[in-house]
Amino acid sequence: MPRQWIGILRKRTEVGAAVVTILLVIGFTATTEGVWLSNANMREVLRVTSILAMMAFGEALVITTGQIDVSVGSIFGVVGILFLALGPQIGAPLAILIALVAAIAIGAVNGFIVAYFRISPLVVTLGTLFVFRGLAIGATQNPPYYAADNTMRANPIYQIFGSSDVFGYNNALVWAIVTLLFLHYVLFWTPIGNRLLAVGGNAESARSRGVSIMYTKWGAYVACGFFAGLAGILETSDLGYVDGSFGRQRELQAIAAAVLGGCALAGGRSSIVGTFLGAFILSGIQSYLVINSIPPQWFILLLGLIVVLVSLGNRVLTHLLTRLARAEKTKD
Amino acid sequence: MPAVRRFFKRPEATIIIGSALIFLIFTIVDTENWFNFFTIRNITRITAILGLVAIGETLLILVREIDLSVGSVYGLVAIAFISFEPALGVQFSFVAALLMAAAIGLLNAVLVLRGKLSSMIVTLGGLFFYRGVIYVTTGSTARSFPAETTNQWFVQLFGGNWLLGLENGFWWFLFAILIFTYILFSNPYGNHLLAIGGNIESAASRGVSVRSVKTIAFVLCSILAGFAGIISVADEPRLSVTIGQDVELEAIAAAVIGGALLTGGRGSIIGAALGTFFLTAVRSELITLGAPPTWYISFVGFMLVFAAVVNAFIQRRVTGTRTL
Amino acid sequence: MAETRNALIEMKNINLDFGTVNALSDVSVNFYQGELVGLVGDNGAGKTTLIRILSGMYAPTSGEVYFDGQRITRFHPKLAIDLGIETIQQTVGLCDNLSIARNYYLGREPVKRWLGIIPVLDFAKMRESSNKVIRNFGLRDTVNVDDEVALLSGGEGQSFKIGRAVDFRNRVIIMDEPTNHLSVRERAHVNELALQLRDQGLLVIYITHDIFQVHRLADRIVILENGRKVVDILKAEMSAEALEQIIRDGGREASEGTA
Numbered sequence: 001m002p003r004q005w006i007g008i009l010r011k012r013t014e015v016g017a018a019v020v021t022i023l024l025v026i027g028f029t030a031t032t033e034g035v036w037l038s039n040a041n042m043r044e045v046l047r048v049t050s051i052l053a054m055m056a057f058g059e060a061l062v063i064t065t066g067q068i069d070v071s072v073g074s075i076f077g078v079v080g081i082l083f084l085a086l087g088p089q090i091g092a093p094l095a096i097l098i099a100l101v102a103a104i105a106i107g108a109v110n111g112f113i114v115a116y117f118r119i120s121p122l123v124v125t126l127g128t129l130f131v132f133r134g135l136a137i138g139a140t141q142n143p144p145y146y147a148a149d150n151t152m153r154a155n156p157i158y159q160i161f162g163s164s165d166v167f168g169y170n171n172a173l174v175w176a177i178v179t180l181l182f183l184h185y186v187l188f189w190t191p192i193g194n195r196l197l198a199v200g201g202n203a204e205s206a207r208s209r210g211v212s213i214m215y216t217k218w219g220a221y222v223a224c225g226f227f228a229g230l231a232g233i234l235e236t237s238d239l240g241y242v243d244g245s246f247g248r249q250r251e252l253q254a255i256a257a258a259v260l261g262g263c264a265l266a267g268g269r270s271s272i273v274g275t276f277l278g279a280f281i282l283s284g285i286q287s288y289l290v291i292n293s294i295p296p297q298w299f300i301l302l303l304g305l306i307v308v309l310v311s312l313g314n315r316v317l318t319h320l321l322t323r324l325a326r327a328e329k330t331k332d
Numbered sequence: 333m334p335a336v337r338r339f340f341k342r343p344e345a346t347i348i349i350g351s352a353l354i355f356l357i358f359t360i361v362d363t364e365n366w367f368n369f370f371t372i373r374n375i376t377r378i379t380a381i382l383g384l385v386a387i388g389e390t391l392l393i394l395v396r397e398i399d400l401s402v403g404s405v406y407g408l409v410a411i412a413f414i415s416f417e418p419a420l421g422v423q424f425s426f427v428a429a430l431l432m433a434a435a436i437g438l439l440n441a442v443l444v445l446r447g448k449l450s451s452m453i454v455t456l457g458g459l460f461f462y463r464g465v466i467y468v469t470t471g472s473t474a475r476s477f478p479a480e481t482t483n484q485w486f487v488q489l490f491g492g493n494w495l496l497g498l499e500n501g502f503w504w505f506l507f508a509i510l511i512f513t514y515i516l517f518s519n520p521y522g523n524h525l526l527a528i529g530g531n532i533e534s535a536a537s538r539g540v541s542v543r544s545v546k547t548i549a550f551v552l553c554s555i556l557a558g559f560a561g562i563i564s565v566a567d568e569p570r571l572s573v574t575i576g577q578d579v580e581l582e583a584i585a586a587a588v589i590g591g592a593l594l595t596g597g598r599g600s601i602i603g604a605a606l607g608t609f610f611l612t613a614v615r616s617e618l619i620t621l622g623a624p625p626t627w628y629i630s631f632v633g634f635m636l637v638f639a640a641v642v643n644a645f646i647q648r649r650v651t652g653t654r655t656l
Numbered sequence: 657m658a659e660t661r662n663a664l665i666e667m668k669n670i671n672l673d674f675g676t677v678n679a680l681s682d683v684s685v686n687f688y689q690g691e692l693v694g695l696v697g698d699n700g701a702g703k704t705t706l707i708r709i710l711s712g713m714y715a716p717t718s719g720e721v722y723f724d725g726q727r728i729t730r731f732h733p734k735l736a737i738d739l740g741i742e743t744i745q746q747t748v749g750l751c752d753n754l755s756i757a758r759n760y761y762l763g764r765e766p767v768k769r770w771l772g773i774i775p776v777l778d779f780a781k782m783r784e785s786s787n788k789v790i791r792n793f794g795l796r797d798t799v800n801v802d803d804e805v806a807l808l809s810g811g812e813g814q815s816f817k818i819g820r821a822v823d824f825r826n827r828v829i830i831m832d833e834p835t836n837h838l839s840v841r842e843r844a845h846v847n848e849l850a851l852q853l854r855d856q857g858l859l860v861i862y863i864t865h866d867i868f869q870v871h872r873l874a875d876r877i878v879i880l881e882n883g884r885k886v887v888d889i890l891k892a893e894m895s896a897e898a899l900e901q902i903i904r905d906g907g908r909e910a911s912e913g914t915a
Contacts, residue, residue: 068452113637113641117641117644117645118595118644119595119637119640119641119644120593120594120595120640122398122452122594123584123588123594123636123637123640124637124640126581126584126585126633126636127585127633127634127635127636127637127640128633128637129581129633130581130585130629130630130632130633130634130636131629131630131633131634131637132630132633133629133630133633134626134627134628134629134630134631134632134633135626135630137625137626137629138624138626138627138630141624141626189776189777190767190775190776190777191765191767191775191777194754194758194762194765194777195762195763197751197753197754197758198751198754198758198759198762200753201751201752201753201754202748202750202751202752202753204747204748205748205749205750205751206751206762206763207713207733207748208711208713208733208743208745208748208749209733209737209749209762209763210732210733210734210736210737210738210763210764211734211762211763212732212734249460252456252459252460255453255456259453265449265450265452265453266450268751268752268753268754269753295467295468297464297467297468298464298468299464300460300461300463300464300467301460301461301463301464301465301467301468302464303457303460303461303464304456304457304458304459304460304461304462304463304464305457305461306457307453307456307457307460308443308449308453308454308457308458308461311449311453311454311457312443312447312449315447315448315449322806322807325803325804325807326806326807328798329796329798329799329803329807330796330798
């Protein structure tokens, strides 16, 4: 294999996701007589993709540092509830602000306990998942749901989020693309990103060079909480409605999207573009099942399968490419 | 005091104190509802079922792995047990269902040890995959045993209440505690398990087969989860496709509250049992006192983190582990 | 032999425990600017542990550390680097998943400002500096600064770490077994560099278990054994053979004989 190709494949972890995406688009369009790719369907697919991608972006940051966050689904739900519960009382802009601050706060709590007390990320975020799920259900007992009232819907700030479109495509897409560009820049073109990658790759070495592992890991959780909350606001402002079931099982989708996009679970290898593609692949599959009237339970089954197969594939591929690249180096 | 220090060196120290406290508090505050036979029977039943899963989870946590799919396996095996029965009869159906559990555990082990994937992602995938299988194969409605099957002695062996009016599952649970405590502390396998959890390189260099030990742990964990599922449906008139949902979270919480540390290869069977008791007792009391069910969910989450932090602190202080 | 000038680094009665294991026991030693100190001892003597205190990775369980007369109360690699202490360690120092260029400035990345405000990594500078090192330290021609460190051999990684530390030299350079995995020519290069750094006025702490190699280079030799300091003398005072004998005897003779 030509040297350049090996290099590209190793560094551009999103190539795998890109190839799968292209194949998917072709395959799905062909087998649904174009329905899947139609404007109407794509609008919804891209909306769902964008919201999932927002959560997955945050998850990708956490995964890059070698950690995990399984509470993103609960953060998504709780922040959405907070937003629509407060909105009618204090107006959309203030409600959004408070909801986002809450998202950051939850992320900060996660990060603090994991990074400062050095407790297993799985245990801490599992605990947070439970705590906020309980709060979400508790907050939606009476009344069982919250809805945006007309004053809120009329508010221009409310509309910047999920409830209006740009050329027919939900604003969420714009948010996702802007976030994508921003995070790609941060991760690959700034010192912060360099350190995030370093900590994920070899935390001890990073530490020996003066990088603060604690702040780096903490920061990843804060960002993750923020984006999960933002996704919650985008979704609830689009639907104008939220109940206690929001966000359930989203954490696996977020993790799956990141892994599909090429992020290594062990940390150190990451792709924001890939994560977006991963979210698109998952949403595309979900849409395909709906179009073909396949019961939604199959999606859950497929999701589990995909996550494991893709992780395996990523691992094998990286291993193979490293061996090839090393061989290339010794050849000349 | 050296004795105090020695006590706190045990991973189950905090939960022993916690369980005793909770028992005392509830007895004093709500004697009538708490200290009656009905409550005791209920608590022992739930503790037994969840406790079996927590024991399996503890074994894995001891070797620094985890199994997030136990809830789905619990449900899948329970449903398999019921579904196979018409064709195989109760006994063979029991064996087949448990073999299925073992196979799942084996698959987990292969993916983690040979595929070199993290057990978290493998079993997270499994959680969803097996739940999906449940949905897809049962078509969203699950039936339980008809009455005449439930009354068969073999089914009653797991679901009846033959001794002291307590559920048989509880005696199976006590039996499991005895067996696994023995395995852990008096058996070479247990030794190897603890060695790997302590220091994997030195264990490997002393000839411990990390692969076999971990594989067995994965298989045991799935079998215990499946067994718990079987016990839960052996005498249960109603069944839903969501059976086992969130069991993994509660079982892990019980194990961690019982002293297991995901980072330190530290844990205990008694701890897992008491941790399960603790959670079950609190939930039962919350229900009796009329608190909304969501309090329990948040409580579990909070206790999970709180116990993890406290246990980590204690372990670091008592063994003097340093920051690096 | 009394030292009249002020010590750059003073370590007094240092104890370091890892749980129940005692790694360093009542170690007192001073280091001075412009000298090359050989820190020697058999495996497990505590050499790496001692310098990890200086590089900020461990904090002593008890005892005091002074740098330039100031008491050090907090231990973190960033603080050590800020004080001017560069360390070349055996097992840490490079992140396999990052390119050579990214590894070079890790922790102190150079930044350009796009349009005057947007901070962006100065890739050109990163590449230039790391390229100089890999060319000067004899890495294979096929190696490129954008290659991931995972592609380097053990010796190349080691050479790169040394080159990087030398480039960043400030006041102290600590080298932990710097010549492992290196060819004969590379070893000579590194040792030459160590001497040059000393001549430029830096403190060079050179850890090795090859007493003969370091006896040629060092001004002073410190021997650790089982976490204790057993010898601390100027090179002229003892021959390499005698020192080697001490190590082989497990430090007994020295501790019995020294006043």
